[in-house]
Amino acid sequence: MKEKQKKQKEGLARLFELAGRKSHKLIMAAVLSVCSALSRIVFFFAIYGVIREILMNYSTPEHMRVEKVIMYSGITLAGIILYGICSYVSGSLSHVAAYDLLYEIRLQLMDKMSRISMGYFNGTTQGAIKKVMTDDVEEIETFVAHNLSDVAAAVAVPLFTIIFLFVMDWRLALVTLFTIIFSLILLGMCLKQKDKAALQKEMQDRLEQMTSTIVEFIHGIPVIKIFNRTLGAFKRYKNDINAFVDSVDRTAKANAFPMGLYYVFFGDQMLFLLPASILILQHEPDFMSGVLVVILFFIIGQGFKEPLENMMNLVIGMNRINESVKRIDNILYQPEIIIEEAQIPKRYDVTYENVSFSYDGKRNVLQNINFHANEGMVCGIVGPSGGGKTTFLELLLRFYMLDEGSIKIGGVDIVKIPQNVLMEKVAFVFQESMVFSDTVENNIGMGNNMASYEQVVQAAQAANIHDVIMKLPDGYQTIIGKEDAYLSGGEKQRLAIARLFLKDAPILVLDEATAYADAENESKIQSAFARLSKGKTVFIIAHRIRTIENADCILVLNDGRIEASGIHEELYRDCQLYRNMLKANERRAEWTIGMRRGEENYVC
Numbered sequence: 001m002k003e004k005q006k007k008q009k010e011g012l013a014r015l016f017e018l019a020g021r022k023s024h025k026l027i028m029a030a031v032l033s034v035c036s037a038l039s040r041i042v043f044f045f046a047i048y049g050v051i052r053e054i055l056m057n058y059s060t061p062e063h064m065r066v067e068k069v070i071m072y073s074g075i076t077l078a079g080i081i082l083y084g085i086c087s088y089v090s091g092s093l094s095h096v097a098a099y100d101l102l103y104e105i106r107l108q109l110m111d112k113m114s115r116i117s118m119g120y121f122n123g124t125t126q127g128a129i130k131k132v133m134t135d136d137v138e139e140i141e142t143f144v145a146h147n148l149s150d151v152a153a154a155v156a157v158p159l160f161t162i163i164f165l166f167v168m169d170w171r172l173a174l175v176t177l178f179t180i181i182f183s184l185i186l187l188g189m190c191l192k193q194k195d196k197a198a199l200q201k202e203m204q205d206r207l208e209q210m211t212s213t214i215v216e217f218i219h220g221i222p223v224i225k226i227f228n229r230t231l232g233a234f235k236r237y238k239n240d241i242n243a244f245v246d247s248v249d250r251t252a253k254a255n256a257f258p259m260g261l262y263y264v265f266f267g268d269q270m271l272f273l274l275p276a277s278i279l280i281l282q283h284e285p286d287f288m289s290g291v292l293v294v295i296l297f298f299i300i301g302q303g304f305k306e307p308l309e310n311m312m313n314l315v316i317g318m319n320r321i322n323e324s325v326k327r328i329d330n331i332l333y334q335p336e337i338i339i340e341e342a343q344i345p346k347r348y349d350v351t352y353e354n355v356s357f358s359y360d361g362k363r364n365v366l367q368n369i370n371f372h373a374n375e376g377m378v379c380g381i382v383g384p385s386g387g388g389k390t391t392f393l394e395l396l397l398r399f400y401m402l403d404e405g406s407i408k409i410g411g412v413d414i415v416k417i418p419q420n421v422l423m424e425k426v427a428f429v430f431q432e433s434m435v436f437s438d439t440v441e442n443n444i445g446m447g448n449n450m451a452s453y454e455q456v457v458q459a460a461q462a463a464n465i466h467d468v469i470m471k472l473p474d475g476y477q478t479i480i481g482k483e484d485a486y487l488s489g490g491e492k493q494r495l496a497i498a499r500l501f502l503k504d505a506p507i508l509v510l511d512e513a514t515a516y517a518d519a520e521n522e523s524k525i526q527s528a529f530a531r532l533s534k535g536k537t538v539f540i541i542a543h544r545i546r547t548i549e550n551a552d553c554i555l556v557l558n559d560g561r562i563e564a565s566g567i568h569e570e571l572y573r574d575c576q577l578y579r580n581m582l583k584a585n586e587r588r589a590e591w592t593i594g595m596r597r598g599e600e601n602y603v604c
């Protein structure tokens with residue numbers, strides 16, 4: 001119920017909700033901002049006082065009271081000092097609150113992304129997430145650090161000034177307000193048009209797409225260079241940039257005329273105030289007093305224009321802020337598994353019961369999967385590409401929610417196992433291993449943050465990566481990716497395997513974990529796996545069938561179904577697909593590159 005109420009809040013209301021965590025600092029910042037703005041207005045009143053003293057005594061300068069001029073000068077100096085102090089403290093408080101809020105929001109986003117389905121990331125580009133984490137969150141910082149205080153000043157100062165001007169002369173006050181009210185009507189008409197909001201959304205979407213493509217382009221630079229392609233050859237990169245520029249151009253042109261009118265009228269109070277003053281002065285019984293009032297309006301009218309402009313700029317930028325808040329909430333409100341009665345498995349057998357799954361809700365990637373692996377069993381998984389092997393194991397890790405059926409560990413449905421517990425019980429290495437720009441020790445230590453240095457070294461030795469690490473500039477303290485400290489694909493894979501050794505989880509998931517190892521290292525890794533897998537439930541996806549020939553059970557997945565299961569000898573005898581795959585493996589082992597017939601053969 002609370003979740004639904006949160007979803008109903010959007011835009012400014014949601015932004016105030018996010019900023020509410022730092023309300024005490026923001027309230028004080030707003031109060032000081034009002035004091036700062038009022039102290040600036042004092043300067044204009046002081047000028048008016050000096051001018052009044054001069055004009056009232058222009059014919060008899062000896063009657064001019066110098067002490068009043070000095071008093072107004074002192075008031076001006078005090079106003080400047082007060083403005084500086086209040087402005088500095090207000091800005092400091094609002095910025096501290098803003099940066100604290102940015103920190104909290106980013107932590108919330110990271111925490112949320114650690115708990116939502118991996119399917120969200122498969123359907124979302126890196127650039128889109130990067131935009132939310134940086135650009136959209138920075139919009140929050142701009143609002144909290146600047147606009148909240150500006151709004152307080154923009155409301156309090158003009159209200160105070162307008163009341164004062166109405167007391168002085170209601171006719172000139174109405175003329176002064178006319179251009180402001182008319183410009184606000186123009187602004188409202190512009191912002192309420194649906195096509196303007198749609199253009200703003202399109203511009204943000206184009207920016208997100210362009211950011212995603214830039215990230216992809218950077219990752220793809222090696223391929224572009226290998227094939228000697230130019231920047232223009234990456235058409236999607238060029239097209240996305242042009243699409244964003246076109247969107248900005250159309251948004252600017254659509255807003256050019258109405259926003260131009262808005263700025264013309266909003267900044268031209270004097271355009272109507274001057275002729276109105278002349279008309280009023282013609283019928284004023286005390287001409288000099290009337291002139292002084294007109295001068296006051298000319299001076300004060302400019303004084304309260306700036307805070308109003310700040311508020312109007314905030315209103316103009318609200319469409320952009322609303323879009324940023326929506327994109328942040330799109331992550332924060334992503335559905336996640338709610339475990340009402342958490343259960344922790346006591347044993348580690350794995351059961352798939354009538355499991356079906358599809359990524360798009362239409363075509364099943366896995367269909368009616370039924371399988372049971374006893375605790376301590378080593379289970380190999382083979383099959384053609386696209387047969388569902390990786391998805392089969394990703395579902396065990398709860399990367400996606402099942403369409404039908406259930407997966408159980410030790411008789412406990414995985415949807416009832418807390419995420420942190422599930423990740424503690426299952427260790428996995430996939431085909432592509434992520435290595436962070438951090439020390440080698442910390443990269444391996446991700447498998448167990450409580451592990452000692454000696455345990456990290458033992459894990460590296462077990463994964464056959466210790467010798468490689470010792471050749472790096474600073475050994476285990478080398479920061480990967482800096483000062484020419486890089487690892488090859490196979491070395492990254494072995495470093496990821498070292499994490500698995502260190503974690504020592506009761507269930508192991510290996511998605512072709514030895515794909516990048518050479519023959520010698522593969523043999524060593526296989527023997528290490530044999531030691532590690534004792535007493536553990538192990539799932540291994542293998543493209544080289546010989547690596548899992550001795551498994552306790554082998555599943556043959558084809559087109560999302562279990563076509564056959566059993567030990568190697570049984571499958572070789574009874575499953576045609578398995579025999580074909582085995583023969584293909586044998587042909588690959590004999591594959592050579594040579595010259596044409598009649599020429600000397602070169603074998604690679």
